[in-house]
Amino acid sequence: MKASTIDEVITQLDDIINVSKQTKSPLGYFAALYQKVTIKVKEGIAQNFFEDGTRMEKLDVIFANRYLTAYYDYQQGKAVTQSWQKAFALASRYWPIVLQHLLMGMNAHINLDLGIAAAEVSKGHHISDLKDDFSKINQVLSSLVHEVQNDLATIWPTFRWLLKITGKTDQLVTDFSMQLARDGAWKFAQSLVLLPDSEWRDAIKVRDKNIAAKAHLVSNPGLLPNIFLGMVRLSERGSVGQKIAQMQ
Template sequence: MNTIDEVIRKLDLIIQDAETHNDPAGYFAALYQKVTIKVKEGIANGYFDDGPRMEQLDVLFAQRYLDAWKAYKLCDQMSGSWKKAFEQSPRYWPIVLQHLLVGMNAHINYDLGIVAAEISKGKEMEDLREDFNRINSILSELVHEVQDNLSSVWPMLKYLLKLTGKVDDYLVDFSMKLARDGAWKFAGEYFRVEESGKAAFLLQRDQRISEIVKVVTKPGLIAALILAIVRFTERGSVRDKIQKLKFTPL
């Protein structure tokens, strides 16, 4: 792939496959396509300091997700963080937002830092910082938008999240905080690692990010009970839910 338009078309195929097979892994693909379309619009509107660089980053970033999806479908090897995310797909209990957050965990807290370091080779990495943060801001805004969309379909979700602010923070803010505080730091560290040490460095990071999945899937007894209630109130098939998450042109 060389362009964002190609990324959007590839994500369309993944979404279609997930809808056909009622695969919850399609929730993240639908959100990710929204993010990609927002990044495309941002480039066109001059939102980023360096539009061409951001398109390159977007394509390389997406390729890591597409490679993970392909490995998932073929039961092939992938990073531990993506493996943990895809392992949630056949399970009944995760609510839609949990599926989204385990995908975000792998893609932001692991993939994004790697790609940021790779496209900065031979350059000053600090030049990328502002645009890096802008991508995270786009994703954060969309997660809140998705929560509002799902709450309109499952009113119990909105009620419970208002009732329990801590659960709301857990669902929405944990990954964003890690993205802001940790992903950039990881990118800089990886950028400075000698080539001979990169594989070991990435393995260590992958193991650490894989462990974060437990924060999402096993949040403690009270939160788990609340999420179970939300799960019971979710209506519609996986396909129906993916349809609610998909980008809708104005």
């Protein structure tokens, strides 16, 4: 069933998280992160952080339903977008680290789904009216960066040291998610909303193909990076269930 409220989104994410813990599925990593973000958006709506709280909840639900539908369709062997196919397929492999699972989910959901959701919620309105609240989503994500990095550092202690050494403490997650969300997803939403409904399907397919191609950079970055990531994977602490719990 599709969620109709932000509370239903949180509940369905909780179900995915619990099932993932029981089945020891890495799919729970992204679900746990996504639930954390959704709760933060809900708090923002309650605190009048957004210009239009009702519209923001509608956007959040449309956005979330794209992930929820993809997740359940994949579980039932149904076709999903190429972007989500690549993200979900990673769960059957041992070697990807937690961060790779998160980035693959973010790639599909932010770079593809967010623009579609923004265009859908703007039907019948000027999409420019959404711009300020769309940008505020980035602020919500930004407020969680430090917490997420601490979660990852608990799973892989060397992570915090590595970020300090490379000077990318606030960039690794934010550059991949918020920058692309603000630029790529917004531009796609602007172009999509101008098209007649009959042309949306083809436009989304083209976008999906391009985003799926980017996923390869995360799942298979090359020989030397893969060797390094293999070492990270072997040093990650905890079972899949414990790592999911750490991300919550």
